[in-house]
Amino acid sequence: MSRSDVLVDADWVQAHIDDPKVVIVEVDEDTSAYEKNHIKNAIRIDWKKDLQDPVRRDFIDQAGFERLLSERGIANDDTVVLYGGNNNWFAAYAYWYFKLYGHQDVRLLDGGRKKWELDSRDLVVDAPAPRPHTEYQAQEQDLTIRAFRDDAIKAIGSLNLVDVRSPDEFSGKLLAPAHLPQEQSQRPGHIPTAHNIPWSKAANDDGTFKSDDELKALYEGEGVDLSKDTIAYCRIGERSAHTWFVLHELLGQPNVRNYDGSWTEYGSLVGVPIELGAS
Amino acid sequence: MCGAKAGGPGLAGVDVATETIIQGSLTRDGEPVSGYVRLLDDSGEFTAEVPTSATGQFRFFAAPGTWTLRALVPGSSVDRAVVAQKGNLTEVAIAV
Incomplete structure (x- = not known):
């Protein structure tokens, strides 16, 4: 691909x-x-x-x-x-x-x-005419790309856990991205042994993705062993989908799952280990 | 400041006492301008980004400390360093 x-x-x-x-x-x-x-x-x-x-x-x-x-x-x-x-x-x-x-x-x-x-390209206000109805056939969910909470817990110390939130969310200083109010119910911090590689390091200021060589150097430079399976997470699974795209679709890593429960689930679980502080 | 409204967006419904708010407006030649504002932490790492409102305004809920605001508009970008405190509004007017 x-x-x-x-x-x-x-x-x-x-x-x-x-x-x-x-x-x-x-x-x-x-x-x-x-x-x-x-x-x-x-x-x-x-x-x-x-x-x-x-x-x-x-x-x-x-x-x-x-x-x-x-x-x-x-x-x-x-x-x-x-x-x-x-x-x-x-x-x-x-x-x-x-x-x-x-x-x-x-x-x-x-x-x-x-x-x-x-780039000042054209945008329009009117919605297009509705497309003709189709008979779409979906597959069953491909669970080789989706991780759940038990997968995240089992991955501690064994698989690559990549926390793609900002450093201040990873360390526990912030509970949400800084364009959202910070009042949240869950505990701050991160999953033990997770590497903090913010999604933004994979993108340029204009939002485009960096080159494959730059991306590979980024994850390897941060200590991710690309020969191992990886679970990426963030707060609700959207920023980690961005990193899943980088690892799975751009770099062609075979076993990468997105944990969509992410911190809003993990940080609310009773009894699971949490680490505080910077990486 | 002809068409530009000074300061950030209105604070109705925002608990200013418990949040660390950095907000303001983006102008060019005194007129509000559409663009994006990024919030970078004290190591220069991306923390958040928002599009400006129709009146050029933006807001972040940050934590106490030193931050950099980076305004992105077609053709240019401008950085501004700010220090934020909990319970105190940090208002920043950025001319691009």
């Missing part, structure tokens, strides 16, 4: 903007950003309303994902190009989620919404 199979640049999107087999999808943390404006012909997926079970803390099930994609007019053989704000955090989360349910051809727009805006 090459970089161009999973990552496209703005010129590629511009060239395929009217291609009916390319579905451009905006996924933002701020789910109202799409209403302000978006790339022409882009549809929206709301990471909260569309991708989460409305009652339990979990994802929508396989049938739910099939309903969602059928209703949005996405077919199994469509190329889905995801982009969003926050340096593609939630777009990378959606990318991982589409892979979880087995969609073949998913790609990220390198740099996401921010680079598109900073």
